[in-house]
Amino acid sequence: MVGLARILLISSLACLVMSLSSPLAVVSGLVWGVTLLLGIFWTGARQLLIIFVLNTLLLFGIAGDRAWFSFLIFGLPSLIMALQLGSQKGYYEVQARGILSVLLLVSLFLGTAYFANQGEDISVSPQGIKAQVDANLEILSDSGMLGFYEKRGMSREELRSQFTEIYIWSFRHLPAWYYIQAMVAVFVILRLGIYYGRTRELPIPHPKRFSEEVMPWPIVWIVISGLVLMLWGWGGTTPWYYVGSNLVVTSVPVAIYFGIATMAYLWKRMSVRARQWWLAIIVxxxxxxxxPAMVFLGLLGLFDSLMNYRRLEPKKEG
Incomplete structure (x- = not known):
């Protein structure tokens, strides 16, 4: 009963802060997620579901519709991962289901917003882009940087054109940024939960060493599918092109992460002299x-998953 009251109190305070303070929304969202994740060890599945329902009522009661994104990124995936931990699933199975669930939830969120907007683009507003570009040009003008560019042969209209292209590209890839935020949130919640669980000696599964982690092969096929769709809609004017490019952009941080893991594995097997040379090259x-360094790491992560350079034997999770 004490565990139930403690989990309810901490999670409710996190939801309260998340509802009332935008600057602290991410931190309080992570606290909420970790509390739900580890709460399964003190409460059980049924009691945790009751806590989650009460948290949800509090969150939406204060924040209203603003709470949807936090609910979908921090709350529901953490509950799903907690239930998986309660069923004694392995670390990577818990992580995979958490990430898959958050990607599906964000897709549902974006799809609902798209259809609620009657099929019009929910991320790009010509008026909004123009306002952003004008604001940036005004800042450049006030700081004197506009004159600096003009002296080097770049007119105000050329800068306006370049800023407009950058903003359009960024807005067209907002879905990718949402997906990346969601995956990072799940990853951080699970890692923080594992770390805290170790200090409390909870029966929580542990991940492999970072240098032994390998990208799951389905991610490689997501990247390949994205590239195929980009080629199919080449020119950047069709929805297929942006679907493909969003898939690729979403996969880039994942590929870089596993590329760094591959480099860490190779680093451990280098001599001291080789490490000195490689450290200089890396810096x-x-x-x-x-x-180019990020592209190299991403490709290294992709091809390691396909070719298994490290010859790591898959370890069965217990």
Missing amino acids: LNVLFFTL
């Missing part, structure tokens, strides 16, 4: 060739 690339 130079990060400082002066950031984008």
Whole structure:
């Protein structure tokens, strides 16, 4: 009973802060997610569901429709992962189901918003883009940077055109940013939960060493599907092109993560002298060739999943 009251109190306070304070929404959302995730060990499935319903009523009662995105990113996926932990699933099974559920929930959110807007683009407003571009040009003008660019042969209209293209590209890929935020939230909640669970000696599954993690092969096929759709709608004027490019952009942070894991594995097997050379190369690339370095890490993560460079034997989770 004490565990139930404690979990209810912490989760309710997190929902209250999330509803009333936008700057603290992310931190309180993570606290809510971790509390739900580990709450299964103190309450059980039925009591945790009751707590979740009470949290949801509090969240929507104060924040209204603004609470939907936080509910879908922090709340529901954490509950799903908690129930998986209660069923004694392995770490990567819990993580996979958490990420899959949050991607489906965000897709449902975006799809509902799209149809509620009668099929019109929910992310791009010509008036909004023009206002953003004008504001940026005004800032450049006030800071003196506009004159700096004009001296180098770049007119105000050319800058306006470039800013407009950047904003259109960013707005067209808002779904990808939503998906990335959602995956990061699930990943951080689970990792924080694992870390805290260890300190409390909870029977919680542990992940592999970072250097032994390998990208799940379905992600590779998501990237391939995205590239195929981009080629199919080449020119950037069809919905298929943006569906494909959003899939690719969503997969980029995942590929880079596993690329870094591959580099960590190789680093451990290098001699001290080789490490010194590679450290210098890595620092130079990060400082002066950031984008190519990120592309390299992403490709390394992708091809390691396909080719299994490290020859890591799959370990069965207990």
